[in-house]
Amino acid sequence: MSEIVTIERLATKGDGVAAGSGLFVPFTLPGERVSVEREARRARLLSVIEASPERVEPPCPHFGACGGCDLQHASDDLYRAFKRGLVADALAREGVSAEVAPLVPCAPASRRRVTLTAVRAGGRVLLGYNAALTNTVVAIETCPISLPAIVAALPALRRIAALLVDRKRPLRLTVTHTASGLDVSAEDARKLDDKVRQDAISQTLADGLARLSVAGEILVEQRPVLVSVGPHLVPLPPGAFVQAVAATEAAMADLVTAHLSGARRVADLFAGFGAFGLRLAHHAAVHAVEGEAKPLEALTATVRQTPGLKPVTTEKRDLFRRPVTAKELNRFDALVFDPPRAGAEAQAREIAASNLSRVAAVSCNPVTLARDLSILTQAGFAVTSATPFDQFLWSHHVEAVALLERRG
Structure with missing residues (x-):
């Protein structure tokens, strides 16, 4: 049974x-009167009776079915205010005082890393994104958030998926645009007998993809896969984390390096392959700490090939189980940390107990960022700025960089 409701805000x-x-009610905006069909605590949008003046035409033909984007129907002003509000509200809930800057936007067709899902459906293979809150795969023919090179490769990626997808479970393809071309990393593939392996290698070569790996094993690499980090080209381990938009990474790094300028020794925690550390090493000695070995190996290889950098040391360490202690941190003048969505609560407590005076916190989750900043501010740090960044366009995900200085 349908009913008419008025939308008061965005969740x-x-x-x-x-x-x-x-x-x-998905795909609605504040102030709209809409007809919906109730489904427990959610409702399915049937029609918009009175539209908001902030409603715009979505640019993607798959919007509404594909679950990748939430807000293509919102104007730029409303969308950017919403994302800034996610950061401001999270900080306010934790009692963190900070001036939150406007959202730093990202452009359409700029995302360099996407994860696609493939499934068998009868006699064909569907490749795309899951519909919202389901395991149903919506096949896509285009994607306005992704770099044109990724969109152009969708037919080639379907051919790879058709060779690797299992009959009983979805296949995941992480596709990264690099300086060397497209890198494809597959997870949950079918069992690779000799024929499947050779067919996948042949198809990769025929379609001109730079590399294909399955569960971390490189099947074929036509040329070394390198990703740009400022002026550096870093060898990319299969499936390694890469910031989704190169321009956003550069803008966040500019904030971090400016805030930490003048420091002689910097700790880079959750360092990956050095998105921040390599840039910082132009002016300061850097100690990079990361839980996985291969990104650190890539960072070390880049440092060895780059003359003129300050010393860079690395340490493989699970920072969730064994955070760098306050005593260890006292060797450094400044610190940057960029944890996954869970944040860095234990590490934040050690930073709070240290003698560090300058910290840059980078986060993809405003809620855990606010929790960690609360720990630091209670220990005498002040948040001098908090800047939200967009690199997951038209979704509810937002990045943020918070800069802190110790009072007194």
Whole structure:
């Protein structure tokens, strides 16, 4: 049975929230009157009776079915205010005082790393993104957030998927645009007998992809796969984490390096292959700490090939189980940390207990960022700025960089 509701606000995941009932209604905007069909605590949008002046035409033909984007129907102003609000509200809930800057936007067709899902459906293979809150794969023919080189390669990626997809489980393809071309990393593939392996290698070569790996094993690499980090070209381990938009990474790094300028020794925690550390090493000695060995090996190889950098040391260490202690941190003048979505609560407590005076916190989760900043501010740090960054366009995900100085 349908009902008519008025949307009063956007929830943290971009759904509209109906006044009174609190129903979550995807693809709606504040102030709209809409017809919906209730499905427990959520509702399916049937029609827009009175549209918001902030409603725009979505640029993607798959929007509404594909679950990759939440807010293509929102104007730029509303969308950017929403994302800034995610950071500002999270900080306010934790009692963290900070001036939150406007969102630093990213352009369409700029995302260099996507993860696609493939499944068998009858006699064909579907390649795309999951529909929201389901395991149903929506096959895509285009993707306006992704770099044109990735969109152009969708037919080639379908051919690879058709060779590797298992009959009983979805295949995941992480596709990264690099300085060497497209790197494809597959997970949950079918069993690779000799024929499947050779067919996949032949198809990769025929389609001109730079590399294909399955579960971390390189099947074929036509040329060394290198990713740009400022002026550096870093060898990319299969499946390694890469910031989704190169321009956003550079903008965040500019903030971090400016804040930490003048430091002689910098700790780079959750360092990966050096997105921040390599840039910092032009002016300071860097100690890079990361939980995985291969990104550190890539960082070390780059440092060895780059004359003129300050010393860079590395340490493989699980920072969740064994954070760098306050005593160890006292060797450094400044620090940057960029943890995964879970944040860095244990590490933040050690930073709070140290003698560090300058810290840059980078995060993909405003909630855990706010928690970690609360720990630091209670120990005498002040947040001098908090800047939200967009690199997951038209989604509810937002990055942020918070800069801190110890008071007194």
